[in-house]
Amino acid sequence: xxxxxxxxxxxxxxxxxxxxxxxxxxxxxxxxxxxxxxxxxxxxxxxxxxxxxxxxxxxxxxxxxxxxxxxxxxxxxxxxxxxxxxxxxxxxxxxxxxxxxxxxxxxxxxxx
Amino acid sequence: xxxxxxxxxxxxxxxxxxxxxxxxxxxxxxxxxxxxxxxxxxxxxxxxxxxxxxxxxxxxxxxxxxxxxxxxxxxxxxxxxxxxxxxxxxxxxxxxxxxxxxxxxxxxxxxxx
Numbered sequence: 001x002x003x004x005x006x007x008x009x010x011x012x013x014x015x016x017x018x019x020x021x022x023x024x025x026x027x028x029x030x031x032x033x034x035x036x037x038x039x040x041x042x043x044x045x046x047x048x049x050x051x052x053x054x055x056x057x058x059x060x061x062x063x064x065x066x067x068x069x070x071x072x073x074x075x076x077x078x079x080x081x082x083x084x085x086x087x088x089x090x091x092x093x094x095x096x097x098x099x100x101x102x103x104x105x106x107x108x109x110x111x112x
Numbered sequence: 113x114x115x116x117x118x119x120x121x122x123x124x125x126x127x128x129x130x131x132x133x134x135x136x137x138x139x140x141x142x143x144x145x146x147x148x149x150x151x152x153x154x155x156x157x158x159x160x161x162x163x164x165x166x167x168x169x170x171x172x173x174x175x176x177x178x179x180x181x182x183x184x185x186x187x188x189x190x191x192x193x194x195x196x197x198x199x200x201x202x203x204x205x206x207x208x209x210x211x212x213x214x215x216x217x218x219x220x221x222x223x224x225x
Contacts, residue, residue, distance in 0.1 A: 033213060042202060043216040050211065088155065096209045099145060099168045102155045 002027045002093050006103035013079050013110055021106045023072040023089035030067045031092035033100065034074055036085045043088065047074075079110045114139065116205050116217035124223045130191040133220045135203030137184050141215075143167070143208025144186040146178060149200040149219075158201075161186055162208045190222075198224045 003026040013019050023032070030051050035043040047056040049065035049072060056063050060083065062075045072089055086107045090100040117136045125131050137144050145168075146158040157170040161180035178188040184205075190197055200221050204214035 031212065035216075042218050043204075045213055045215060048211065048213050090214075092212045095212045097167075099157045099160050099170070100212060100214060101157075104154045 002029070002091060002098075002101045004089060004091050004101050004103040006087075006089060006106050009104060009106055011106055011108045013076075013108070015080055015110055015112050016078050018078065019076050021074040021076070021087055021108075023074070023091075023103055025070050025072075025091045025101075027091075027093060028067065028070065029091050029093050030065070031095060032065050032072045033090045033092070034063050034072070035088045035090065037088065037105070038085050046087075076108070079108075081110050081112065084108055084110045116203060116215055118201075118203050118217040118220050120220060121218060122221045122223075124225065125193050126225050127193055127195060129193050130189065131193060131222060132187055132189045133201055133203075133222075135186045135188075135205075135217055137186070137203075137205030138215055141205035141207055142184055143206045143212075144180055144184065145204045145206070145214060146186070146188050147202040147204065148172075149202055150198075155202075158188065160208075167208075193224045195224050198222060 005024045032049045034046040047063040052067040054065045060077045065072045086105045088105045090102045143162045145160040160168040180186045200219045202219045203217045206214045
């Protein structure tokens, strides 16, 4: 059974600081997705990582995938308040045949 | 391109009643997945439909059911509602094939009294 673990689950960081959210998964896969959820809202797709070594960047967020280590990271650079949200990673075991398995989410709070 | 839509957005029911939620996927998407989100259990997978067939099913009781129509629109039904069914129900659509990036609707907030 595929298990996806995120850490930390809660993160409070100061504006301007850098930090990394980790997403570990238990079974080999080369497809991983990152989502953002604002309070009371739905999930928004952030990044799609489709191969070992994939790196995607959007603004202050950068996601990478290491399939050998079964690890994805979401790096936050010079955090701003607008990045406060819950971030989920999701792993796709057999595309088209198995459902995405989501981590529990990391609740990020950026404070001044 | 229009996004995923869900109706209704909010719903209040009492224990024992049943409820039907609706989801219209992005045009061209053949896969629709349903999730239940609660503060305690997080995001839990209910089921996925692809081309009118249930392709995957999560670990929920039989009170939870769904279906998909030929135009890919999907409905989920919960019968004999319990207090614990209060949650945000999210629908997501995708192409459902090699790249399974899912696009989520705004959700239906169900409150069971």
